[in-house]
Amino acid sequence: MIERALSVTPPEVRGLRPKDLAGYGRVYLGSEFCRNLLPSADDVRALKDKGAAELTVLTPLLPAAPLKAFLKTFDRILRVFPGAELSLSDLGLMRAVNRAYGKSVPLLLGRPVSVDFVRMDEKFLERFFAENNLRRLEIDDPDRAASFGGGAIKLSFHYPFRYLAMTKFCPFKKKGVCSRSCAGRTVKIRQTPPYSGDFFLRNNSYFAENRAAPPKGIGRTVFPLSAGARLFRARAGA
């Protein structure tokens, strides 16, 4: 049976209703792409009060100062929600958390670096996962997921977008200041002649649509609250 998870950003927690959580055994909280969407311990407490059964904390790439700050925050989060998983793209964060908690925190190799790792040698990946306490690989590309041969590695499959690129110049910022105005928003971007086709801006990243059925071997599907999770779940047949 495929586990279902709901993905929310911190600004969306306040408006989350119990019925939004119905049918989801787990909540992903934070962002794999933006450091301004990291959750606080208060966000986690609010989520717990609303009935989240299991928690996965999402994190992006983190330069030195945000990394140091997040490690303190994560310590507080673990006190509120012991057993929380940590999805990461930053190998420095992986090293720091494993050193701090003796590999007791379940780690997930998150988007966007997972997209890069799945093309690597699978024997290496299985060893890398085992050595670094990585329990699951987060992916949103049906072709890459289908051709992935790392049988010992569990996969999660994200809907309804497939990652394309991530920018450091967030288009949602106003005069360089982030007010988290991107939370829950998806902007459709259209190419102009001679090119055609659409893609999407969410947070600081660009995506294509992903409506594929979950490839064989997927153990978990993840749906963002803000993209019509139930609708896409139904369309994808997940």
Next chain:
Amino acid sequence: MSKKKRMKIQVGIGSREELDYYLEEGVDELYCGIYSVPSHVEGARNFSTVEEVLSARDAAHKRGVKLFFAANEASKEFLAHTVAVIEELVRGGIDGVIIKDLALLDALRRKKVRTDYILSTLSYCINPEALAFYAGYGVKRVALPEQLRSSEAAAMLRGARGVKAEVFLKHREYCVNYNGLCFLDCHGGRNPFCERRFLAAGKEYRMSDRGAAEHLADLYDHRRIGVEVLKVGRSPEKELSRLIFREARQMVELLAGDFTKKEFLGRALKVKGSFDVLYKYLKERS
């Protein structure tokens, strides 16, 4: 200008002609790839065989110039071949290897291949913990990710004893998206997706970039935090690389001067302005 304070310039080459040109021009370091080893860079010019690379190494060493090999990415179907090529090049005396993939670093470490490992700018190494992780794989030098600001680079490099750093001339060579994690189509580097015009909610939308002044101010700070190498990448056209090299040389001379940041910026923008015309001509011609 003090020789001691001068940054080195490293240039990516893809042919004997370019090798000879840059050696004649007094380049400090060179790097190259070969076509059978994918290196992520779309449209990059490369050598065809290991023998050509080793011949280039001979010529470079005669001038006291180091030659590195760029392997960057080695997807599973290319891993064994890439390792074999690197082993052959290391036996042949290449000065180091530029690598992005952890799987490749791991394979070379397991095979005890000893050379200088340079972490590619395409890697996502942006903090001291990540640098320490890669140092465990023998990385001694890091080409800073383009998106890393000088203050963030300083925080990463602080305490990293013996780790050297490289930076690109970013007002000329820069990706607005994290290039190591970008899956947009750049069409061989000649028509980057990110430079196109788009529409969002009926309005024009372009992928943002920093201005040249910001990039140059960042370059000044990179030098002040101890970044030793200014890097010129392998672009689709040899004339473009030569132009960037010539501009880089002038920037290096300015950086070696005892200028304040404001003074450097004023002079650097003038240099940039004089080169803008040439870049425009080159773009129109191609």
